[in-house]
Every structure is written in C-alpha cells, then in structure tokens.
C-alpha cells in the first residue's frame with residue numbers, strides 16, 4: 001500500500017477508536033508501527049473517557065514486601081535473587097520482620113500488601129498457606145495480594161497440586177488477589193531468550209484464568225525492552241484481550257488493570273552481555289506502548305502509569321496518554337530499583353507526593369482499593385490528608401525479587 005493509502009487507513013482506524021469500536025490485531029499493529037504519537041494519545045484519551053469518564057486519577061496506599069530472595073529460575077534481567085539458601089545474602093523473612101513491615105504500612109494508611117518472592121525450593125506449600133493465614137488473622141483489615149502466576153506454578157510443581165487447588169487453599173486462608181508480575185512479554189519466543197526456566201505464556205494466562213474463576217483480584221503487567229518487535233508486543237496484548245473476553249463471558253471481573261514498564265538491566269546478566277545496548281526502551285517508546293495498550297485493551301478497565309521506572313514526569317505525561325491511575329505508594333520496592341530505575345533505592349511516594357503529581361498534571365486524586373473502587377475523592381483539596389510520614393530507611397530491606 002502507498003504511504004497515502006496507509007495514512008487513510010490509519011485515520012480510519014483512529015476514527016474507529018474515537019467511535020468506541022474495537023480494533024483488530026492488524027489494525028493495532030499498523031497504528032503501533034506507523035501512527036503519529038500525538039494522534040495515538042488523542043485516541044487513547046478518547047478510549048480512557050469512554051471507559052473511565054472524568055478527571056479523577058486513582059492511587060493505592062500499599063507496601064511491596066518480599067518474603068524470600070532465593071530463586072532457582074535465573075532470569076537474565078534479574079538482580080534480586082540468589083540461587084542457594086546457603087549464600088550469605090539469602091533470606092527468608094521471618095513473621096516478625098514481615099509483621100513489622102505490615103504494621104508500618106498500616107500506620108501509613110495502607111489497605112493492602114503486595115507480597116512476592118523467588119522460587120525457593122526449600123519452602124513447602126504449607127509455608128505459604130501458614131504465612132497468608134497468619135497475616136490475615138493478624139492484620140484482618142489489610143488485603144493480601146500475593147504470588148504471581150510463576151510462584152503459583154512453582155507451588156503446584158513442588159506440592160503436586162493443581163493450580164486450582166493451590167489458589168483455592170490460599171484463598172481459603174485469606175488471599176485476596178494475585179499481582180500480575182512475571183508477564184514480561186507473553187510470547188515464548190522472547191521468554192525463551194531471557195527467562196527460559198520461567199513460566200510459559202500459556203501457563204501464565206492459564207493461572208490467571210483460574211484466579212478469575214475463583215474471584216481473586218488480578219492485574220496484568222508487561223515489561224518492554226527485551227529486543228521484542230511490535231508484533232511480539234501486539235501478541236501480548238491480543239492474548240490478554242482474549243483471556244479477558246473469556247473471563248468476562250463467565251461473569252468474572254477478570255483483570256482490573258494493566259500496567260507496563262521498561263526493563264532495567266543494570267547489574268543484570270543482560271546488562272553485562274555484549275548485546276547490552278540492544279535492551280531497554282526510551283520514554284518515547286514507553287509512551288507509545290502505553291497509548292497502544294489503552295487503545296487495544298478495550299476490555300481491561302484501568303491503566304496505570306509507571307513512575308518507578310520512568311520517573312514522575314513521564315508518569316504525569318502518561319496521565320494525558322490514556323492512564324487513569326497513578327499506581328501505589330509502594331513504600332518499599334527493591335526490584336526495578338536495584339536494576340537501575342530512576343528511583344534507585346526503594347522507590348516510594350508519600351500520599352502527599354502522589355497528590356502533588358496528580359494535581360500538577362491537571363487531575364483530581366482519589367484513593368482506591370485493590371478492586372479500583374474509589375474510597376475517597378479529594379476534589380476540594382488535601383486538608384484531610386494525615387501528616388506526611390515515611391518509613392525509616394533501616395526497616396526497608398534492600399533486596400528483593402521480581403516475579
């Protein structure tokens with residue numbers, strides 16, 4: 001097709017988006033590869049307004065916590081694990097340490113914890129049910145989102161249980177939902193290059209489908225910058241959209257939100273490789289990816305901006321590129337930070353800082369829960385916010401994992 005022909009086709013596809021229609025894989029690919037970024041942003045904002053009308057941007061108060069850094073999966077982009085429990089830096093956090101972290105988060109107004117860890121072969125399945133049950137009994141007001149699909153698959157493998165049995169037993173003791181981690185690129189061609197031992201695409205989606213059937217809260221994630229092409233990225237989008245269609249068809253809520261970020265490779269095997277310059281993605285690529293996600297994933301209600309890898313300014317721009325959520329306070333995050341994210345060590349934003357960022361970008365901040373239900377909208381100002389507090393640095397353990 002001539003350039004002129006492509007331009008007309010792109011205009012037509014963008015009109016479909018503005019009219020609230022679904023676009024096909026090939027239409028999405030054409031937009032991804034050839035449309036002007038600002039035209040895409042306009043269309044993504046139209047999609048945002050069709051799905052989440054208004055000027056509210058939500059956020060969550062929570063804390064990211066890691067229970068172990070021992071992992072046998074050797075992902076090429078990971079600098080957070082150690083392969084043996086006998087290594088000097090290996091840890092399995094005690095209930096005392098975890099309890100202290102949760103209590104600190106509770107005092108800062110957190111409504112949930114997000115807990116993940118490595119694939120630690122020394123921990124039996126009972127460790128997880130005992131831990132979740134203990135947290136739930138000790139902190140009944142805190143929602144527990146824990147264990148990405150790769151950890152669930154690992155638990156199933158070590159226990160001989162099915163994914164459904166693992167998730168049912170965890171839910172019975174207090175698990176509220178699963179983080180969407182470990183998705184990276186949902187295309188095995190890329191997964192086999194950078195994380196060959198990690199959960200494959202079909203199983204990641206399969207675990208999430210079971211979680212949806214069991215009414216566990218879930219999100220979908222994506223990491224870009226592994227040398228994947230727009231076609232690989234569109235494959236990821238298409239697989240998520242299909243999975244979401246299936247889950248919605250059975251009356252499940254499916255994925256509540258989608259969030260993507262760019263791979264951070266400092267201090268990782270990818271960062272030490274001769275091909276290191278090939279990895280990573282620019283803020284412009286991140287923004288193009290974000291608008292394409294909003295346009296294509298028309299059945300996933302919310303889209304979060306990623307400030308930990310992009311910095312607050314790009315996060316603010318993302319709010320004008322289709323995102324309606326600013327993520328969470330995190331309080332503690334040691335994964336992308338240890339691999340070189342702009343936020344470096346344990347990135348966090350206080351609630352005050354999140355409000356400042358959202359207001360500066362021209363939106364109204366609102367606290368939400370994990371199901372993205374608005375708990376409090378701050379349309380008239382921040383007078384009622386509690387005083388600004390941060391967690392003492394010594395209580396943030398600077399090692400963690402990404403799953």
Ligand code: SF4
Pocket residue numbers: 071072073074075078079080081117118119150195198401402403
């Ligand atoms: S990303 Fe997760 S699964 Fe991969 S090596 Fe790191 S801790 Fe293990």
